[in-house]
Structures are given as C-alpha cells and as structure tokens.
Amino acid sequence: MRRRNKVLLIVLLVIVLTIALGYFYFFHFGGLRHTIEAQISEVVGEESPVKIRIGHIAGNLISGIVVEDVTIEYVDSTRSVQLLSVARLTAGYSLSDLWSGRYFLDYAYLKALHNT
16 A cells, blocks of 8 residues: 555544544533533523533434433522423524534424423
8 A cells, every 4th residue: 555545444444433533422421512511501501500411311312302301400509490491402502603602593393391
C-alpha cells in the first residue's frame, strides 16, 4: 500500500472509532443523561428548590428523543411536593436547528401527565 492509502485508512479508522465510542458513551454509559441533567441544572439553578428527576433517556440523537419517568418536585427544608409527573415524553427536532442554537421542536408528545 502506498503511504497516502495508509494515511486515509488510519483517518477513516479514527473517525469510525470516534463515532462508535461516542455512541457507547451517550447511549450505554449515561453520557446523554448526564449532559441533559447538567443543562437542566444550569437553567434551573443548583440552589433552586425545584428539582427535576429523569428516569430513562432513549431515542436517537439525530432526530428525536424519548424521556421516561420525569418528575418535577418542590423541595424545601420541611417537605417535598411533587408538582408534575410525566410517564413518557417523546420529542422530535432538527439536528441542524439545535446545532445553530435554535431550540425548536417538530413535535412533542406527553403520555400520562399528572400535575398536582
């Protein structure tokens, strides 16, 4: 093999390996959940009495996401009150919109929404 072909093969192998490792990190080792929880904490604030808990995150990163067992609670020093509970949230989006900072959803479906 010529040197150019070897370099192209190595570059292709690195790209495929990076995509595979990213997939496993985000979908099998909790990276996506950690990223979403960090974004929620940033928006809500660490010292806020409102706590958001997420049970499970699935879907594909390219066009949609499924979030299950979402609860929003108000917690103070004496008690905890559940404000909202969603069994399943399914949302679709455009990756290009997210990439450019426009947070628009194509659709959002809520299953078993309970508020108190």
